[in-house]
Amino acid sequence: MSDDFTAHLKNTLEEIEEAGLYKRERLIAGPQGGRIDIASDGGKREVINLCANNYLGLANHPEIVAAAKQALDEFGFGMASVRFICGTQTLHRQLEERIARYLGKEDAILFAACFDANGGVFEPLLTDADAIVSDSLNHASIIDGVRLSKAKRYRFANGDMDALEDQLKAADADGARFKLIATDGVFSMDGAVANLPAICDLAERYGALVLVDDCHATGHLGEKGRGTPALTGAGDKVDIVTGTFGKTLGGAMGGFVAASKPVIDLLRQRARPYLFSNSLAPAVTAGSLKAIDIAEAADDRRATLARHTKRFRAGLTEAGFDLLPGETPIIPVMLGDAALSQKMAAALDERGIYVTGFFYPVVPKGKARIRTQMSAALSDADIDTALEAFIAVGTDLGIL
Ligand SMILES: *Cc1c(COP(=O)(O)O)cnc(C)c1O
Numbered sequence: 001m002s003d004d005f006t007a008h009l010k011n012t013l014e015e016i017e018e019a020g021l022y023k024r025e026r027l028i029a030g031p032q033g034g035r036i037d038i039a040s041d042g043g044k045r046e047v048i049n050l051c052a053n054n055y056l057g058l059a060n061h062p063e064i065v066a067a068a069k070q071a072l073d074e075f076g077f078g079m080a081s082v083r084f085i086c087g088t089q090t091l092h093r094q095l096e097e098r099i100a101r102y103l104g105k106e107d108a109i110l111f112a113a114c115f116d117a118n119g120g121v122f123e124p125l126l127t128d129a130d131a132i133v134s135d136s137l138n139h140a141s142i143i144d145g146v147r148l149s150k151a152k153r154y155r156f157a158n159g160d161m162d163a164l165e166d167q168l169k170a171a172d173a174d175g176a177r178f179k180l181i182a183t184d185g186v187f188s189m190d191g192a193v194a195n196l197p198a199i200c201d202l203a204e205r206y207g208a209l210v211l212v213d214d215c216h217a218t219g220h221l222g223e224k225g226r227g228t229p230a231l232t233g234a235g236d237k238v239d240i241v242t243g244t245f246g247k248t249l250g251g252a253m254g255g256f257v258a259a260s261k262p263v264i265d266l267l268r269q270r271a272r273p274y275l276f277s278n279s280l281a282p283a284v285t286a287g288s289l290k291a292i293d294i295a296e297a298a299d300d301r302r303a304t305l306a307r308h309t310k311r312f313r314a315g316l317t318e319a320g321f322d323l324l325p326g327e328t329p330i331i332p333v334m335l336g337d338a339a340l341s342q343k344m345a346a347a348l349d350e351r352g353i354y355v356t357g358f359f360y361p362v363v364p365k366g367k368a369r370i371r372t373q374m375s376a377a378l379s380d381a382d383i384d385t386a387l388e389a390f391i392a393v394g395t396d397l398g399i400l
Helices: 003-018 062-075 090-102 114-125 140-148 161-173 196-206 228-232 261-270 282-296 299-319 338-350 380-396
Strands: 035-040 043-049 107-111 131-135 152-156 179-184 208-213 240-244 255-259 330-336 368-373
Touching: 043 380, 062 282, 090 107, 090 255, 090 282, 107 114, 107 261, 114 140, 114 179, 114 208, 114 240, 114 255, 114 261, 131 140, 131 161, 140 179, 152 161, 161 179, 161 196, 179 196, 196 208, 196 228, 255 261, 299 330, 299 380, 330 338, 338 368, 338 380
Parallel strands: 131 152, 131 179, 179 208, 208 240
Antiparallel strands: 035 043, 107 255, 240 255, 330 368
16 A cells, blocks of 8 residues: 555544544443443443443344344355345245335335445436435435435425425426435434424325335334334335334344335345345344344333333433433433533443444534433333433533
């Protein structure tokens, strides 16, 4: 590698460091859970975990682990093939049919991750004659997927239904053949739920399709965990749902698109991350299947999650923290300054509370925050301990 290039990389890394924006990964020395072991000085220490997407606490559920182990024995470790060559096992079709049935759609298609599902869903369905109208706070993978398609792009301010209508009109004025509105179901950094009834009404009026990325909802929000279409009453007015097995549904990995059969059939022919990437590992596929069964029946876990959400939000509000409003288990504590978010995360870590400070470019500049996430794997006592720590650290740092 040329010296110039190496020097350039080192410079960039130093700039990131100097801006206080360098991300360091902490090492976990065990499974994911409500309490986790952090590797520390050759040993480990236990912390309360407020930053996993493990909403129902299924990431290390014994029945899911057992299903994955059984699949290892019956179906082996890996597929060493893409789906259409020799990478489709009975398990893969079972998972596609199961997630489609769970979400009330005709069919579904698996991807290695939802990042790939979003990366691959737009390009085969829409051409340069068409329009994609996208919420400004959509996940990075939707932004990338939209970029990879040839459709004309229109963006509306987060959750602003007048702005959405303006963009639909603009797409019509530009002569769009088909229009597709793309939105996150839950905006992951804010915890807000998309206004799907209003979006679907506008879609109906302007003849647009609706795509919802429900990564932060599938499994824990709405009736039986069927996500934001169920939660908001928009139901089957949502045409296409993308989602992940890497969060509530076991938390391993894998993404999907669920929709009508022609949509899924065409994606199977044309979606590039599907055609040119390896098939999901059998253990992950079987574990995810079991996770859907457990999530669908887990009203008790959803109730625990809702109780923690209410208790933690109320405690932080009473203490005087600046929270974004909302009802999902994502509770962002707004701090503004990136360096302060890092300082606060470090101080909480010292008190045994595991959180992550988020700052630009993950969230807009000047809107740094600690994003906390509730989990059914936490106990009531964990929530109280976490609240005490937040109040102590908030006082120390002059936030309260
Ligand atoms: C997590 C997430 C993704 C990516 O999912 P993976 O399966 O981890 O790739 C996509 N969209 C949203 C909204 C997410 O929160």
